[in-house]
Amino acid sequence: MQHFRRAVCVLDTCSIINLDAIELGNRDILFYMRRFFDVHVCQTIREELQRHANLVSSREVSYWNSFLSTRTYSPSTLTDDKNVIGPFYSTPPTTFGVKDAGEHGNARVALELLLTRTIGHAIFVTDDQKASNAFLNSMRRSFPGINVWTSADVILYVGAVLLKERKANFETVRGALRDVYAAGATKWRDKTETEKSNIILKQSNSVTSLRLIQKVVDCWRD
Amino acid sequence: MFEKFNLKDNAFPVTPGGQDETPWFGFKNLKREFQTILDRSSSEHLRLCVLNRGRLGAGKTHAARYFSAKYASRRKAVGSYIRFTPIVIESPKQPQKAFADFSNRLFNAITFRQIAQASHNLRVLGDVNALFARLLAATGSEDIATALSRINDDNLLPTKTFLLGGGTAKELRELGVAKRLANEHEFALAIVGVLHLLIHGQSEEREALSRIVLWVDEMEDLVYFPTRYYLPFTQALREVIDSTNYHMTLMLNFTFSEPEDLPAIENVLGQALMQRVNQHVVFQQPDVDDMKDYLLELLKYHRVDDRKCSPTFPFANDAFDLLIESAASKTPRFLNKLCDALLRDLQNDPTFELKTGREIPRQIVEERIPRLLALLEEGRG
Numbered sequence: 331m332q333h334f335r336r337a338v339c340v341l342d343t344c345s346i347i348n349l350d351a352i353e354l355g356n357r358d359i360l361f362y363m364r365r366f367f368d369v370h371v372c373q374t375i376r377e378e379l380q381r382h383a384n385l386v387s388s389r390e391v392s393y394w395n396s397f398l399s400t401r402t403y404s405p406s407t408l409t410d411d412k413n414v415i416g417p418f419y420s421t422p423p424t425t426f427g428v429k430d431a432g433e434h435g436n437a438r439v440a441l442e443l444l445l446t447r448t449i450g451h452a453i454f455v456t457d458d459q460k461a462s463n464a465f466l467n468s469m470r471r472s473f474p475g476i477n478v479w480t481s482a483d484v485i486l487y488v489g490a491v492l493l494k495e496r497k498a499n500f501e502t503v504r505g506a507l508r509d510v511y512a513a514g515a516t517k518w519r520d521k522t523e524t525e526k527s528n529i530i531l532k533q534s535n536s537v538t539s540l541r542l543i544q545k546v547v548d549c550w551r552d
Numbered sequence: 553m554f555e556k557f558n559l560k561d562n563a564f565p566v567t568p569g570g571q572d573e574t575p576w577f578g579f580k581n582l583k584r585e586f587q588t589i590l591d592r593s594s595s596e597h598l599r600l601c602v603l604n605r606g607r608l609g610a611g612k613t614h615a616a617r618y619f620s621a622k623y624a625s626r627r628k629a630v631g632s633y634i635r636f637t638p639i640v641i642e643s644p645k646q647p648q649k650a651f652a653d654f655s656n657r658l659f660n661a662i663t664f665r666q667i668a669q670a671s672h673n674l675r676v677l678g679d680v681n682a683l684f685a686r687l688l689a690a691t692g693s694e695d696i697a698t699a700l701s702r703i704n705d706d707n708l709l710p711t712k713t714f715l716l717g718g719g720t721a722k723e724l725r726e727l728g729v730a731k732r733l734a735n736e737h738e739f740a741l742a743i744v745g746v747l748h749l750l751i752h753g754q755s756e757e758r759e760a761l762s763r764i765v766l767w768v769d770e771m772e773d774l775v776y777f778p779t780r781y782y783l784p785f786t787q788a789l790r791e792v793i794d795s796t797n798y799h800m801t802l803m804l805n806f807t808f809s810e811p812e813d814l815p816a817i818e819n820v821l822g823q824a825l826m827q828r829v830n831q832h833v834v835f836q837q838p839d840v841d842d843m844k845d846y847l848l849e850l851l852k853y854h855r856v857d858d859r860k861c862s863p864t865f866p867f868a869n870d871a872f873d874l875l876i877e878s879a880a881s882k883t884p885r886f887l888n889k890l891c892d893a894l895l896r897d898l899q900n901d902p903t904f905e906l907k908t909g910r911e912i913p914r915q916i917v918e919e920r921i922p923r924l925l926a927l928l929e930e931g932r933g
Contacts, residue, residue: 505779505783506779508777508778508779508782509778509779512776512777512778515775515776516647516776523608524608524809526772526773526775526807527608527772527807527808527809527810528809530772530775530808530816530817530819530820531809531816533775533816533820534813534815534816534819537819538815
């Protein structure tokens with residue numbers, strides 16, 4: 331693991347909150363975030379996290395805050411949401427700075443780090459499907475160096491390594507997937523039937539992916 | 553409001569609640585499937601666990617209400633059982649105390665008076681010690697066997713408090729029990745004990761069996777349960793199923809946009825629960841004929857005056873066909889909403905005048921239906 335170049339991860343507030351309190355192999359997810367990823371966030375994420383402190387249950391919000399404080403990046407060139415992010419929208423919002431401010435800020439962070447070759451790629455982690463549909467997917471198409479993940483992808487990524495290292499088993503990772511989807515459903519969204527069915531489908535797809543991971547990991551067992 | 557359409561105001565309900573009776577319209581194959589399950593429940597001593605899966609508004613809750621009302625009202629013996637005891641509850645909504653919530657919903661649906669009456673019946677047929685012994689054998693819990701074998705009008709309130717997980721030290725001492733019900737396992741045993749009373753104790757004259765038909769609605773809500781609450785809940789539910797195996801039919805309603813996707817459903821319910829499911833009812837997407845039969849029977853049932861109008865009234869034949877086409881492959885609830893929205897739209901439109909006895913022509917439906925469909929699709933209808 332010492333020789334491993336960590337993946338760069340730009341983490342959104344909703345994903346931090348959804349990943350909070352989830353354990354894998356007797357460690358919380360923050361442990362793995364430190365170990366597997368170079369995390370970067372914009373200043374807005376810390377402010378949003380402070381505002382949603384009631385949704386972070388596992389630990390003091392200050393713990394996340396101190397973790398993020400050394401990982402906060404303020405872009406020096408890409409500073410304007412309207413000019414940088416606006417073009418990725420099919421219908422840009424009339425005002426920038428309030429709605430999706432965290433995603434916009436993080437997107438500028440990812441683009442600046444990428445274009446200044448500070449990093450080779452960025453994984454943009456967000457569970458905000460609306461933001462993904464509104465501009466992130468379009469940005470991803472223009473900048474293939476940016477990949478868009480959900481919190482469940484983080485669990486699959488970490489889970490695959492832990493399965494290989496025998497620090498977690500299939501059911502543990504499946505439990506963590508259930509936890510992350512449950513957190514996403516209960517902490518943020520209205521519980522509409524459509525949302526519920528979407529969550530059931532996504533969770534099922536993630537478990538299917540986990541089964542494929544298990545098959546590959548089993549090669550080390552034979 | 554719908555009088556001029558020769559229909560009662562509540563002709564197109566969105567949910568089955570709030571009606572004096574629960575009628576069944578159309579969907580004859582589906583009805584027959586349930587009928588077969590309930591016939592099998594009455595003639596065989598076996599555990600039946602049925603998974604009813606369908607889209608939102610397909611009629612799962614309606615089926616639960618309809619068949620519960622139908623079988624609860626039967627006073628004659630049903631097969632080898634003296635009666636059916638249908639119970640309809642929703643799945644728990646508070647993951648952190650899910651099983652306590654589940655048992656509270658169940659006990660309240662049964663009513664504590666009915667539990668006390670069943671206990672009384674069995675005391676009359678045997679004695680309190682014999683009842684204690686059989687409840688102890690069924691549950692393995694001295695506390696639960698003690699409380700349920702002695703429940704009567706005098707101690708109804710403290711016993712109720714105990715079964716709901718409460719009770720002061722003094723109340724518990726007076727009931728002869730050592731501690732409150734605390735974990736999922738203890739609540740599961742309490743349910744097993746209560747179901748034992750209901751199965752065996754519904755006759756004062758002789759020991760006779762009753763069949764429990766327990767419908768649990770909205771099982772898909774388990775998707776909101778984090779693992780630390782999900783596992784104890786499903787474990788306790790399995791305990792109840794396995795301990796009440798011969799005389800209970802458990803109906804699990806599961807709402808899902810892809811009801812054929814069984815692996816996705818298993819992912820939510822868990823493998824152990826799914827292994828206990830031995831029958832499936834799938835609420836298929838209705839075709840044009842299903843919807844036609846449904847709407848014709850619904851209109852007939854809700855007529856203010858059934859004597860002098862066509863079966864499709866207030867819609868002209870071709871207008872009726874257009875409505876059906878618009879709602880085909882949707883759900884009965886969607887069709888109800890569409891009809892309700894259309895009639896209200898016409899009712900509130902000062903430019904539209906329908907002379908008594910005249911039908912709504914296709915052209916009027918054609919003009920209005922795109923807007924109403926858009927509203928319904930957005931969920932604003």
